[in-house]
Amino acid sequence: MKIAQITPLYEAVPPRLYGGTERVVAHLTDALVDLGHDVTLFASADAHTKARLVPVRDQAIRLDPAPFKSDLAAHMVMLSQVLDRAEEFDVIHFHTDMIQFPMFERWADRTLTTLHGRLDMKDIGGVYERWSQFGLVSISDDQRRPLPFANWRATVHHGMPGDLYTFSPQSDGYFAFLGRISPEKRPDRAIEIATKLGRRLKMAAKVDAADKVYWETKIKPMIEGNPLIEFIGEIGDHQKSAFLGGAEALLFPIDWPEPFGLVMIEAMACGTPVIAFRCGSTPEVIEDGATGFLVDTLEQAVAAADRARTLDREAIRARFDLRFSATAMARRYVDVYADMTAKRPFAEAPLADVVMPLRPIEEPRSFGMVG
């Protein structure tokens, strides 16, 4: 299949540090190429990809030192380049929320849009109502909750390449927290869990400017003078295996409707179980008692963290390979693409059962029918 992947331009594909959407686009694109598809990636020039790259900007926006930039303009320019070539592709797969809708109305049945963010936002309902002809993919069933009326075609959970992570048959006995220091990620709960158990917690986390006050007033005072807590700042991809693989469990004590939560499957890839609060996507990602524990209260979380070592780390990695590898994700997307192309009214190569006549044809016809 000829597939175009259209990524947001905020981070490189894959991102150098933090950044979920561009990371998933990177791995989906490579996995589709590995499955034999003809994939074109529209992205900034700093992308690393197995696909044909169309560089639409010299570099990703967030780390671009240019003093004045327009993210809207950058995306509009990219989309106009995609539009000029729309005819070349069987499927145009957007990861850019909604901005492509006005430009691609003519091509809507050839497009698929994966929504990567939270959807409980004012204003967006009107957009998905107005442009309801565009098929959407959710990254968890729970993500759909605020927009039940939207044109959902499938849920496709994220996947990551298994070989990016080293399986770790046993832990070094600490708990891990990995993410941003922000109120909805509840690093305070992670600290409380470890403290109540008298166990070590390593925190690899970045502090955004927006969360500075939360860090200074709430989290830093909980860490200072607490010998159990080790704060190591933001880490890169190459450090994740060691950090997650060494953990007895990943603590994922979130308090917001997380649409997916990549770090859960990253931990699973290392064989590390996840203690997750039941919230957002976590019940879809974690299999309670197999790849981790789902909890509702801090007390349950403490008890679950204490039992984490009883779970089978090899089985956890096996579940990752089956459900959350990049190949598993790409296969599910190929299924969705196949549904789309088969349904398209003027598809060049319709499936055999679509052109099968309802009744046997008795006589040969004369108007350009072949065979």
Place this chain on the structure above:
Amino acid sequence: MKIAQITPLYEAVPPRLYGGTERVVAHLTDALVDLGHDVTLFASADAHTKARLVPVRDQAIRLDPAPFKSDLAAHMVMLSQVLDRAEEFDVIHFHTDMIQFPMFERWADRTLTTLHGRLDMKDIGGVYERWSQFGLVSISDDQRRPLPFANWRATVHHGMPGDLYTFSPQSDGYFAFLGRISPEKRPDRAIEIATKLGRRLKMAAKVDAADKVYWETKIKPMIEGNPLIEFIGEIGDHQKSAFLGGAEALLFPIDWPEPFGLVMIEAMACGTPVIAFRCGSTPEVIEDGATGFLVDTLEQAVAAADRARTLDREAIRARFDLRFSATAMARRYVDVYADMTAKRPFAEAPLADVVMPLRPIEEPRSFGMVG
């Protein structure tokens, strides 16, 4: 003429406090109504307008307490409502930068877009090249500098209603600074000018979160312990006349390509001269030696501030009324609208010289010709 005005949705129309674009849209809209036009304003429901209001959102975005909002979605929903009614209007006048281009390609010759912001930004050139069929208005000639190739139709300087400001025949002897505390506004220069002259400076300014460090490290130390400087924080519209009218001069020591600079004409409306650094729009707005002084160095600024009292305050107000009233602005826009509607290839009421046949028609025709 039937005119639609399309405003950004960040601030109320007019804004309750800070906010330039929505303020200009408010006064342009009212002035067009006063000139007898049939004007429809697409804006949030908190607008106050003489035009027919189409409320596209319950309130403006910035002060909306909803925890999660999408400005992109809000604008897309508004634009889709405008599109549904495009046929009703002779002119659709956008103040929303570029986001309307993809949706209004079919109607481009019926639209006008005023660009309100700085244009020396990476990424935007590609957009104005790609959608070059959309006619643009600059708010100063200088603003065009980074995009000389764009489809400029006119420069229309901003205007404000004269009756919003009380003319003040004499000052209270202080200098005024009004705006944001940010490096490109150069409040430090204003403080230096006043200090060198041993004269009082009143500063009415807000401090955005982004400028907190600049305020704490650079400006606050210059103010503290300096008996000449009085910092009074952000002020509302109703306080501006007293604040600006009481000043011997407004200090406008900017260091960035200000596309217009509303505060200059607000001061002029009060009869107050402006000491402006030659930068961005200031040479177009200030008439050197009449409505203020244009300077290039701090020394010139000090000398000019010292001479400000020699300028004729009544003459300054008269220049405001002539050049920068809301009515003056609306009249210039009506001229631009008239150019557009006359040039439109399928205008309902073409000008006589457009339909005049090149040669006299000798014989009556038969294929549906009338007359």
